[in-house]
Amino acid sequence: MNVLQIEGGFRLRGEIEVSGSKNIALALLSAVALCKEPVTLRNVPRISDTHMKAHLLEEFGAKVDWDGNNLTVDCSGLKMGYPSEESVRAIRTSFYMLGPLLARLGEVELPAPGGCKIGARPVDYHVRGLQLMGAEIELTGGKYYAKAARIKGADIYLDFPSAGATQHLMSTAVLAEGVTTIQNAAMEPEVVALADFLRAMGAKIEGAGTATITVFGGTRLHSCSFRVPADRIQVGTFLLAGAITEGDVSVVGIMPEDQTAVVNKLREAGAQVEETSETVRVRVDRRLEAIRIRTMPHPGFPTDIQQPMAATLTLANGTSVIEETIYESRSGHVPELVRMGANIQSEGRTSIIHGVKRLHGANVVASDLRAGAALCLAGLAADGVTTVENVHYIDRGYEAIEHTLSALGGKVKRVAVEPRKVR
Ligand code: EPU
Numbered sequence: 001m002n003v004l005q006i007e008g009g010f011r012l013r014g015e016i017e018v019s020g021s022k023n024i025a026l027a028l029l030s031a032v033a034l035c036k037e038p039v040t041l042r043n044v045p046r047i048s049d050t051h052m053k054a055h056l057l058e059e060f061g062a063k064v065d066w067d068g069n070n071l072t073v074d075c076s077g078l079k080m081g082y083p084s085e086e087s088v089r090a091i092r093t094s095f096y097m098l099g100p101l102l103a104r105l106g107e108v109e110l111p112a113p114g115g116c117k118i119g120a121r122p123v124d125y126h127v128r129g130l131q132l133m134g135a136e137i138e139l140t141g142g143k144y145y146a147k148a149a150r151i152k153g154a155d156i157y158l159d160f161p162s163a164g165a166t167q168h169l170m171s172t173a174v175l176a177e178g179v180t181t182i183q184n185a186a187m188e189p190e191v192v193a194l195a196d197f198l199r200a201m202g203a204k205i206e207g208a209g210t211a212t213i214t215v216f217g218g219t220r221l222h223s224c225s226f227r228v229p230a231d232r233i234q235v236g237t238f239l240l241a242g243a244i245t246e247g248d249v250s251v252v253g254i255m256p257e258d259q260t261a262v263v264n265k266l267r268e269a270g271a272q273v274e275e276t277s278e279t280v281r282v283r284v285d286r287r288l289e290a291i292r293i294r295t296m297p298h299p300g301f302p303t304d305i306q307q308p309m310a311a312t313l314t315l316a317n318g319t320s321v322i323e324e325t326i327y328e329s330r331s332g333h334v335p336e337l338v339r340m341g342a343n344i345q346s347e348g349r350t351s352i353i354h355g356v357k358r359l360h361g362a363n364v365v366a367s368d369l370r371a372g373a374a375l376c377l378a379g380l381a382a383d384g385v386t387t388v389e390n391v392h393y394i395d396r397g398y399e400a401i402e403h404t405l406s407a408l409g410g411k412v413k414r415v416a417v418e419p420r421k422v423r
Contacts, residue, residue, distance in 0.1 A: 001419045004388040004402060006379030007411035008361055012247035014408045018235055018254070019045040019399045020069065020228030023163075024193045026093040028228065029053040029073070031171040031194060033060070033100040035201050037223040038074040044228055045069070049091050049396050056094050059083050060101060078104050085111040085142065092116065095123060096164055098146055099130050099172030107147045112139060117368045119327035125165035129156045133169075133176055153178030153217050161186040161297045166213065167194050174203040176217035185213045188298040189258045193229050200224040232258040234398060236305040237373050239263075239282045241405060243271050244312040244381045249408060250281040261301040265291055265309070269316060290318030290355055295326050307333045307374035314342035315381060316355040324349040332367025333374040339364055340378050340386065358383055366390040369397045376401060380410050389420075 020043035029050065032039050044050055046069060054064045054071060060081035063074040078101070088094040088111040095113040102108045113123060127137050130146065132154035137146045153176045158165055166186040171194065173180035185191070187209055195208030201224050204216035235251045236259060242249025243266055256263070256275040263273050263280060269288040274281045290313065295303040303326040313320040314337055324330050327349075334344050334351060339362045343354040361384030366372030372394035379386030388394070391414065394401055402412040 001389070001417060002391045002414050003417050004376060004391055004394070005413045005415050006361075006376060006386045006388065008359070008379055008382035008384060008386060010245065010380070010409055010411055012242050012245045012249050012380065012405070012408040012410055015250040015252055016238060016404055016407055017252055018231050018238065018404075019043070021045070021190065021193070021231035022047060022049060022397050023190045023233070025050050025228050026053055026091070027096070027167045027190055027194045028197050028226070029057065030093060030097040030100055030168070031198060032073045033057065033062070033075050033078060033097055033104060034171060034175055035221040035223070036076050037221070038072055038076070039201065039223055040070060040072045040225040042070050042225060042227040044071045045231065045399050047396060047399055048392070052087060052091050053094065056083055056087055056097070075104070080105060080108065082109065083111070088113055092121065093164065096126070096168040098126070098144065099168050100175070102130070102135055102146045102148055103151045103172055103175035106149065107145075109143055109145045111143050117332060118330040125158050125160070125162050126168050129154070129165060129169040130172065132156055133172060133180065151176040153180040153215070155181050155183070157183040158185065160184070161211070163188045163190055166191050170195065170205065170208070170213055170215055171198065173215035173217050174198055174219070174221070176215070178217055180215045180217060182213040183211065185211055186297060187211065189229070189232060189255070197226045200226050230254045233302065233304045235259060235280065236262045236302065237308050237377070237398070238404065238408070239266065239280060240305070240308045240312045241377050241380060241408065241410070242282045243284050243288065244315060244377050246284045246286075247408070248281070248283045250279055252279045254278060254280065256280050260299060262305055265293060265301065288312065288316040290316045290320040290353070292321045294323045297326070303327060303330060304370055306330060307370040308377050310334070310344070310351055310353060311337060311374040311377040313353045314344065314356060314359060314378065318355055320353040320355065322351045322353065333371035336364040336371070336375055337378055340382055342378070360384055361386040363387045363389070366393045369393045373398065373401070376405065376412070380405065
């Protein structure tokens with residue numbers, strides 16, 4: 001198995017670019033199924049999730065052609081497919097293909113996605129929205145079977161501004177007859193990017209990025225070439241890598257407006273942050289101060305940055321409080337950070353972090369993607385060597401994280417080791 005070995009104590013300095021966004025690429029790789037002509041996605045991150053999703057499209061008859069970070073998908077010959085339960089469980093957004101496939105094929109069967117280590121993650125808003133659009137949906141034997149002679153426009157209200165449900169229903173509505181409105185829609189940048197992509201294929205959509213989205217269905221979709229924007233969660237992670245090591249890190253080629261929550265909280269903690277139209281630079285020259293964080297739907301503080309931020313605050317002066325409001329159990333990083341010397345009390349979804357002066361290297365295990373990123377950050381700032389196991393989680397969201405961190409002066413290596421016999 002591979003582990004990441006991190007020798008801590010080096011300040012990260014320099015300028016980097018990040019890859020295209022995982023979550024945008026995954027949303028686009030559901031929506032491509034809507035189009036009968038080939039579509040080219042540029043700047044697609046070469047991570048395990050995008051490969052698996054592309055493979056899943058092939059199971060439904062799509063032709064998929066990678067050329068570096070460009071991916072051309074031809075869904076002209078789409079047909080019924082029977083993906084395994086493992087593949088839908090492995091990447092949750094596989095399930096978000098249900099609507100686009102249904103709109104194209106009239107019927108589709110997909111395994112239920114199931115929960116994961118950060119929470120139960122039900123799909124009730126997705127199912128209810130598709131039903132309002134005329135789908136008949138049954139869940140039997142762990143599989144959803146959906147049928148619809150035609151998909152029609154509907155007025156949909158989401159109980160919570162779910163990013164996935166907004167993206168799924170907005171995409172499906174493009175092939176519906178009539179107008180669909182989605183109220184209490186998610187306002188995440190990933191929703192805006194998806195709407196840009198759908199419009200590039202000929203869809204008519206208004207309001208993406210606000211709480212009310214209107215889709216005028218039934219337009220003819222055509223080929224397009226679309227560049228996946230930079231990954232805002234990677235941006236936040238690497239800015240925090242600069243902050244935790246009291247370094248000086250700039251991330252270029254990004255949309256700074258997507259970093260507002262992270263930037264403001266870093267400033268509140270005492271970091272110096274400069275923004276230009278395409279760059280954010282974070283400099284820290286003294287110990288950060290404790291702050292309070294509450295995760296919220298966009299434009300609130302992103303849940304996906306909560307764990308890396310927790311790692312950063314373990315070394316801040318004073319007591320920080322982080323409240324996770326999106327997921328029930330996004331706290332797998334906590335016991336591992338404690339192994340490294342952090343002083344954290346968990347109470348339900350709240351972490352109370354009493355800042356310590358030093359962390360020390362240890363063998364730690366990533367419980368999920370962002371927990372893994374948090375442990376890498378802690379390792380960069382710790383005394384001695386940290387070994388992070390379960391690198392496959394980190395690989396789901398960061399293309400070769402060791403290269404990016406090394407480019408900034410971190411001492412990070414991927415090393416093959418014998419699997420441990422007893423956990
Ligand atoms: N929810 C429901 N019912 C639904 C849908 C969602 O109760 O039908 C709940 C979820 O259980 C959760 C909340 O609503 O408590 C928000 O979930 P959302 O649907 O917004 O999440 P998602 O679309 O499944 C995407 C990202 C996540 C990110 C969230 C929130 C992708 C592939 N995943 O998930 O990214 O945390 O939005 O911004 O786009 C990550 O990258 O590490 C990651 C987990």
